[in-house]
Amino acid sequence: MPSDAQTPQMVTECDVRSTTVLTAPLSLEDESAANYRAPNILQRILSILKDVRPGSDLTRFQLPPLFNIPKSQLQCFGESLYCINADMLSRCANGESAFDRFTSVVAWNISTLRPPMFGLAPYNPILGETHHVSRGSLNVLLEQVSHHPPVSALQATDEKDNLEMIWCHYPVPKFQGISIETEVHGKRQLKFLNKGETYVMNSPKLVIRFLPKPGIHWLGNVTVRCQETGLEAELCIGGNSFLSRWANYRSIKGKIFMSSSLKTIYEINGHWDRTVTIKDTANGKVTVIYNAREAISGLKTPFVKDPKGVLPSESAVVWSGVSQSILSKCWEKAREAKTAVEEKERELVKERVSKGETWVPKHFTVSYTKESGWDCLPNHKLVPPAPIVVPS
Template structure:
């Protein structure tokens, strides 16, 4: 979806990541994508950090990582986030938070990745009364902050993510450092959680999996969840592929209340250990099938730092499979970013984020705080 602004610039929005993992512009890629990707990584050693690797457009989906983070929140069919605040008791609300956390995991196609956001890039979208704002607050290392508020549902969310991809020979493993924080303001409950690892495997079978352990905690209620995301290691096994296994328990006693089992791309169930009753808490098909592309409601209000504006020409070229044009424009954006960084360094000027304050930063993690209590309605709208 292309929207032209009065300034002559345009915004290009593409279909959200779907349950089937069929991203816009991914259908016409070269059949030897595995060979090309391995050739690109051939000079790297196992354990190498890939955060500075610039992918050719052939390996890009037509959207930035900022948009992918945002879509995980505002692109969904059911209003799972609001349900978190409507549970009758703390256990009901915790189950809803677990289900919502699972819904933020989306499929990706092998060999394709979003653009690396440039410093200061933003993304601002609204869905109903939920307003979502993201900003790239650091380029090296890459750090993205997301703030989302819903003043009607009394919800406040803050993410601070720093993906660290490493080449491991037969696969690429990306650890998403940082935490996700969800606050239910009128319940005075804060939920903290982490993200599973993204693993891109070349051998023996190419594929993309979300793997590892996720922990969800609420100090106010004393409830915790341990979730283990599993995938195929060698031979394909439908029972293991994209599966989740875990439990919900009380922190004080470690006593299991619910057992969690299922598949994040199908259904996930919770079993009450005291009664034996099993309930479906998440249905991926209902939540993530047929997602609609967001659209520009107010072109005049879009910022020049908006992700869909910055990458518009690259995205348009990818959609048209014009790889020469895509490479030319992408290179210009990346070179301009390097030039601005050199200018800033020459005058010893520190870059300051527009929407967030970064009081603490180191290799162990970043702390980021929003400059404003709530996020305003956005010029881009998701249905």
């Protein structure tokens, strides 16, 4: 039967008020590297992966804290929405024409790509972990709805701009000998409720290469579709290789077309960490639709506005002991704190199994089929304002 305990009780409510650790969001690479850095990364990674076989599924692999940035993967997913300088989502929802809205959605989708850091990764969220943050009228809520496999659900709503976003992500990392390739399954839906439009998107792969040149890259094909308007975009995201030129590094090439006729309307070109342009195929006019320096540099760190509203399941609370130790570079304390979180999770699993209970997510209804994979539907129409906010 379903368990009554919807979220993990990691700490008391009194502790929550003093143990919420929020760190600077991932920004452009030079800024992120200044915040999070660990020594001898390549050598250490190769040493812990030496016994892993090519093709192995790494979803259960646990990194030591030395390889962690002080935040959960749930926070990283959420940051791609609420940590941004320009109000790009509002621009998407309020575009005058279908073309305006679609090109704005393509630009916003590009903005969710943040430069990853080689050799460092966020914590793997525990079952029932949540993350709840507001930026202006945009309220964002995430929940880890499955642990094995790891599935994260997201709902974001903005009553002012009449929009809703629903994501369901489940990364599948595999070791490929000289690299780790992570396919991010699931889909992103962005809905403009007063326009009756739904935009469906997917995610590129995240590839960590060890040889011949260490690096981490977003790679692959991304599609953006709006069934109601018939507009569609295909994007090819390039990475880097030992012989590739700087012009190809983090490149984006693609097109926007009508799905009914396949007629190309705009050609897309640029780099997702610099600028991206569209070229009107009818008149040759080139327009910049995205500037990474303006959108994702100097991002502001969220803060706790309402300590009493922070849940014990909040990511910044669950991992606070680990994060505090990482920031202080107390690696043994970080290891002990991380072990404590993971052991508590295993104890809760054993307890549910012994009682014959099935864990039920608090904020989402989850389903799975072999044909469609995982799907997550929010239990409530609107996300309430959060106790954690992004400063304006």
